[in-house]
Amino acid sequence: MGSKIVSFGHYQPARVLTNDDLAQMVDTNDEWIQSRVGIKERRVAGAEESVEDMAVQAGGKALAASGLSAGDIDLVIVATCTPDQVMPATAATVQDALGVAGGAVDVNAVCSGFVYGLAVGAGMVATGLQRVLLIGADTMSRIVDWDDRGTAILFADGAGAVGLDAVDGPGDLLAYDLDNDGTGRHLLTADIGGTIEMDGREVFRRAVRTTTDSALRTLAKAGVTVDDLALLVPHQANVRIIDAVTQRLGLDPSRAVVTVDHHGNTSAASVPLALGEAADAGRLATGDLVLLIGFGAGMSVASALVRWHEPAIAPGGPGEAGA
Numbered sequence: 001m002g003s004k005i006v007s008f009g010h011y012q013p014a015r016v017l018t019n020d021d022l023a024q025m026v027d028t029n030d031e032w033i034q035s036r037v038g039i040k041e042r043r044v045a046g047a048e049e050s051v052e053d054m055a056v057q058a059g060g061k062a063l064a065a066s067g068l069s070a071g072d073i074d075l076v077i078v079a080t081c082t083p084d085q086v087m088p089a090t091a092a093t094v095q096d097a098l099g100v101a102g103g104a105v106d107v108n109a110v111c112s113g114f115v116y117g118l119a120v121g122a123g124m125v126a127t128g129l130q131r132v133l134l135i136g137a138d139t140m141s142r143i144v145d146w147d148d149r150g151t152a153i154l155f156a157d158g159a160g161a162v163g164l165d166a167v168d169g170p171g172d173l174l175a176y177d178l179d180n181d182g183t184g185r186h187l188l189t190a191d192i193g194g195t196i197e198m199d200g201r202e203v204f205r206r207a208v209r210t211t212t213d214s215a216l217r218t219l220a221k222a223g224v225t226v227d228d229l230a231l232l233v234p235h236q237a238n239v240r241i242i243d244a245v246t247q248r249l250g251l252d253p254s255r256a257v258v259t260v261d262h263h264g265n266t267s268a269a270s271v272p273l274a275l276g277e278a279a280d281a282g283r284l285a286t287g288d289l290v291l292l293i294g295f296g297a298g299m300s301v302a303s304a305l306v307r308w309h310e311p312a313i314a315p316g317g318p319g320e321a322g323a
């Protein structure tokens, strides 16, 4: 038994925060942010908007687009590092709000969370579950120190979801790689109730290396090469990291999806938002090979090779904010 992605759902908060807005808050400017990071604007949650709200929105769209009823779902997985509370799990609220049956569990691999969650969900399907709703959702704006220009410019909020359904045969997840280097866990942290602290330069250096290495391991496991890839969907943290990885892999830059300019770093939502936007823009055709890669605090990294087919896309996809 394998699994395939049967639908998408996305949610981005309505509130836009531009670089000029940030320049009113800390000593920075649009030129510096664009040249060092590649971000022009990002979305942040409203005062009353929780990560659970965003996860419910994205998950609800993926459920509706799948054509399945809530009772068909066996498991909800929410990848997040910014839950609204320590317990219960964010997935428990999502399950209740959507009226979904079955199990509910959170996964925290920070910005690698969605790709880890995909491997977890597909593994569950391989061992007996039929349908999984997987959501990556984060409100990074809640743990950013808005007085720290080194981190305030980077992070953002959002949610992206997919429905997974069981199929006979190997399914669309061809290979994956999960890794973590715990010796680097001090490089990017946020204590409970605290804000993000980061060694930006070292995180940058490790991100380029681990992302490239994980990508190559996954391609080797699947017995394919970079030349076989139609699209690379990397974690959207910094356009210079994406460029460096693309160059190291020897991939044509036009095949790398870049949405960080308007998404910012949405952590676990980053990969599904970027994938959904690429699909929405018609950049994928049935049979294409797509490589998803996440990296983040931990230092975690995860990559997954997916054989694309046309899933239903939720109306009001990634480009549409607010509702």
Ligand SMILES: CC(C)(COP(=O)(O)OP(=O)(O)OC[C@H]1O[C@@H](n2cnc3c(N)ncnc32)[C@H](O)[C@@H]1OP(=O)(O)O)[C@@H](O)C(=O)NCCC(=O)NCCS
Binding pocket: 027, 028, 029, 032, 033, 036, 037, 111, 149, 150, 153, 154, 198, 199, 200, 201, 203, 204, 237, 238, 265, 295, 296, 297
């Ligand atoms: C954070 C990051 C953008 C900083 O860029 P950098 O090129 O490493 O910049 P540095 O930290 O070396 O700072 C260079 C200068 O710019 C200044 N600076 C830092 N942030 C600034 C900002 N937002 N605006 C203006 N100047 C800034 C620094 O104070 C420093 O000034 P100095 O030379 O006078 O001391 C970059 O390291 C990065 O993106 N790292 C990866 C972070 C990441 O992706 N984290 C999430 C992983 S999931």
